[in-house]
Amino acid sequence: MRSKSGQTSKYVFTMVELMIVIAIIVLLAALLLPSLQKARDTAKRIKCTGNLRQLSLAWLNYCNAHNEWLPVYDSALWGIGSWWSTSKAWPEIMQAELSTAVYKSTWGAYIIRKNSYLSCPSFPKTADMGTFNPDYGMNRFGIGGNTVNGAPIYKKMTNVKLPTQLVGFGDSYIAWAPTLGSYTIEGSGAHFRHSNKANLLFCDGHVELKDRYFFNPPWGWWNKAPWGNP
Template structure:
């Protein structure tokens, strides 16, 4: 009888040990999973940064080859994706890994429409009849003027136009694509600039205290999250 009791006691102790080990593993997993998720998110952000840098390099080469002009916007069919295609090797550079296969591109180029608003007729401006792209020389602050930004999932836009008669494209930009969401101030996104630099910027910092999408001094000081009326042309 004593031998039987001893055997049962050993079996019970082994079961308790197993349960303790399982509990420890569960605790460790709960601690490690967020860290792994953050690491994956950081890797995605770095890959996105690499892709957007390559796009910006292609844009700079395009400008060099076209008398200092950015790609034109004659119609919806002719956009920067078409114009810059000869300047990047892999089509995968036009989006982030997290954008998935359904998205054909994950970035928006600066439409520079505050510049064109003062130089085109109302009809030209409102129907996107811009025969040539803006000249780089018209940008007064190359180191703080955005060329590309990351767009939100599901957006069908190609350009960032914060000033265009009805509405604007601020909602098309995902300012917290990495490390947070729209309600998380810790999030941010990758941006490229006219001078060739690439930066990760916190949510909201491209709009305030200065609008880094603007190329005219007037609209660099305007908060582009408000709808505006009038063509300005």
């Protein structure tokens, strides 16, 4: 009886110890997981920053190869056919400079290569083979070819007056298909996917993380930095 009782007591004690250990593990996990998630988010943001810097180099190479002329965000703005049939969005216009990030499919469409530097690691993907849409959009009203009134603006990089203040590209998305990214040829906007902030590439090549307040400039924003002609 004593032996059986002693064994039972020992078994109960062991279970209590196990429960305490499990409770400690759960507590430590609860304390550490947010820090680990924050570290992962930081790593993704840093990778996104690197992506935009690579995009900046491709953009600069395009300008150098075209006598400082800026690529438009959509060739239809300049009357090159109808949008649906023959117009080109900026990833296709800059395809030579974007190198392996964009490729032409066997059926003629230009595809953004998955996990390329046009693909933000903080943006969830649903396509297995790539997408028509990069995760970064061009500043249509500042350097992309027209103002909100349809008038052409910057034509050459040398026309940019305040490159440290004017946005060139940034985290974006398509409003009606937020998991796809953005060509910036449809109604789209900034995507705050880095802890409620967006990475922005400015015309001088530097990248900054900005919150939503940055996107609320005073009246007449199309004529001022960060969007319009400063």
